[in-house]
Amino acid sequence: MDLHELTAHELNRMLKKGEISVTDPCKSVFERIKAVEDRIKAYVTLTEKVALSKAGEVDGNLKGGKAISPLAGIPVAVKDNMCTKGVLTTCASKILGNYVPVYTSTAVERLFAQDVVMVGKTNMDEFAMGSSTENSAFGITRNPWNPETVPGGSSGGSAAAVAADEAIVALGSDTGGSIRQPAALCGVVGMKPTYGLVSRYGLVAFASSLDQIGPITKDVTDCALVLNCICGHDRMDSTSLKVNIPDYTKALVGDIKGLKIGVVRELMGEGIEGGVRDSVDKAIALLESLGAVCEEVSLSHLDYSLSAYYLIAPAEASSNLARFDGVRYGYRTPGALGDMIEMYSKTRAEGFGNEVKRRIMLGTYALSAGYYEAYYGQAQKVRTLIVEDFNRAFEKFDVLVSPTSPSVAFKIGERYEDPLRMYMSDICTIPVNLAGIPGISVPCGLADGLPVGLQIMGKALDETTVLRVAYAFEQEFGFKQKPAL
Ligand code: GLN
Numbered sequence: 001m002d003l004h005e006l007t008a009h010e011l012n013r014m015l016k017k018g019e020i021s022v023t024d025p026c027k028s029v030f031e032r033i034k035a036v037e038d039r040i041k042a043y044v045t046l047t048e049k050v051a052l053s054k055a056g057e058v059d060g061n062l063k064g065g066k067a068i069s070p071l072a073g074i075p076v077a078v079k080d081n082m083c084t085k086g087v088l089t090t091c092a093s094k095i096l097g098n099y100v101p102v103y104t105s106t107a108v109e110r111l112f113a114q115d116v117v118m119v120g121k122t123n124m125d126e127f128a129m130g131s132s133t134e135n136s137a138f139g140i141t142r143n144p145w146n147p148e149t150v151p152g153g154s155s156g157g158s159a160a161a162v163a164a165d166e167a168i169v170a171l172g173s174d175t176g177g178s179i180r181q182p183a184a185l186c187g188v189v190g191m192k193p194t195y196g197l198v199s200r201y202g203l204v205a206f207a208s209s210l211d212q213i214g215p216i217t218k219d220v221t222d223c224a225l226v227l228n229c230i231c232g233h234d235r236m237d238s239t240s241l242k243v244n245i246p247d248y249t250k251a252l253v254g255d256i257k258g259l260k261i262g263v264v265r266e267l268m269g270e271g272i273e274g275g276v277r278d279s280v281d282k283a284i285a286l287l288e289s290l291g292a293v294c295e296e297v298s299l300s301h302l303d304y305s306l307s308a309y310y311l312i313a314p315a316e317a318s319s320n321l322a323r324f325d326g327v328r329y330g331y332r333t334p335g336a337l338g339d340m341i342e343m344y345s346k347t348r349a350e351g352f353g354n355e356v357k358r359r360i361m362l363g364t365y366a367l368s369a370g371y372y373e374a375y376y377g378q379a380q381k382v383r384t385l386i387v388e389d390f391n392r393a394f395e396k397f398d399v400l401v402s403p404t405s406p407s408v409a410f411k412i413g414e415r416y417e418d419p420l421r422m423y424m425s426d427i428c429t430i431p432v433n434l435a436g437i438p439g440i441s442v443p444c445g446l447a448d449g450l451p452v453g454l455q456i457m458g459k460a461l462d463e464t465t466v467l468r469v470a471y472a473f474e475q476e477f478g479f480k481q482k483p484a485l
Pocket of ligand 1: 128129130131153154173174175176177178179206313426
């Protein structure tokens with residue numbers, strides 16, 4: 001087996017035994033990239049030189065007797081909406097096409113502090129708006145399982161990179177499903193932590209009350225290892241939680257006897273493809289065979305989550321994206337001499353893609369005088385009802401489960417011209433962001449030869465139970481298939 005096919009914990013074991021150097025997996029990953037990247041296009045920017053020199057440096061430290069952190073030397077891919085000092089951070093947008101940050105986001109900084117090696121920055125939907133990675137100003141990313149299909153989005157580059165062994169682990173961001181849905185479509189593990197658990201400092205903001213950074217990995221153990229590293233309080237983010245962080249690897253015990261699992265009725269019915277439902281039904285039966293007690297539960301307001309999300313997220317986005325005006329960042333289209341307004345509007349008209357403009361218009365409308373209460377205000381009330389639904393369910397259940405995505409990977413172009421259909425791709429993941437709770441997607445089988453994800457949702461700050469269930473499931477299920485590339 002080649003080193004790029006292994007997980008972080010497997011590589012760490014070999015590293016500790018002295019069987020490999022830090023440089024070995026790094027080289028192996030770049031060889032793999034050379035072999036398959038043409039067909040996948042997971043990356044916007046590759047940082048091979050920096051990566052190899054960092055790997056050499058870590059090798060030197062290790063020879064000097066420095067303790068090996070669990071992620072030392074692990075090649076990581078970072079979504080291109082997280083600031084990286086001295087490395088292009090484009091958000092897959094023309095408007096940030098030449099933006100080189102002067103600082104590094106906290107989550108990435110914390111990985112660096114553990115001697116993780118960054119391979120490059122991954123492709124995404126522009127400003128994380130989308131579910132297919134087709135809304136990128138720098139071309140589309142393909143799903144390693146079938147290059148005619150999308151990898152999901154918006155963290156499609158990160159998920160495709162991990163699935164194609166072009167990185168060992170990756171970071172994504174999730175506002176309405178952008179870690180979990182691409183993880184599901186690419187047959188890898190993806191987790192959105194509790195809102196506030198991972199610092200958003202240095203993450204280019206889309207919808208600030210929903211955005212969270214999280215891991216995309218080959219298995220649940222690596223997910224826990226990355227989470228251990230990136231979470232925890234950060235004074236640079238005012239929404240960052242001050243809470244004690246447990247060691248998440250302690251949750252990886254394999255025992256879920258007696259746990260109560262709620263199967264969300266609203267996410268199992270209409271709109272879910274047959275093949276997806278079959279795989280999820282089988283996954284639920286497997287959880288029962290492990291001693292969990294599974295029962296259906298209804299969260300009746302979930303039917304309104306998509307509508308609420310598509311008011312709240314664009315409203316916040318319209319405000320967050322006001323800063324891209326041709327003055328403070330990146331790209332500018334010059335206007336007539338002395339005409340500032342013309343410069344602003346031309347820059348934004350040419351710098352933003354269509355989906356981003358659509359969101360800005362939706363959001364501006366929802367926030368405008370006269371409509372604010374009717375749209376934005378109502379959506380916030382619905383959000384509260386959804387939070388209350390989850391709270392009630394968690395009085396009875398330890399975790400909730402559903403499919404991660406209503407369908408397997410869809411054809412490139414199939415939903416691109418039909419925003420509403422594209423938005424429907426996130427019906428199962430969006431409620432979790434609205435409630436601010438943790439959710440993970442783990443592979444639970446194939447339908448039509450393409451991966452299906454099982455979503456496990458937990459109480460706020462109860463990542464431990466979510467990971468415990470995910471790990472037990474993964475160990476018993478043993479999803480071993482790989483895309484044939
Ligand atoms: N697909 C959803 C959207 O377009 C979610 C995106 C995300 O989680 N970043 O808004």
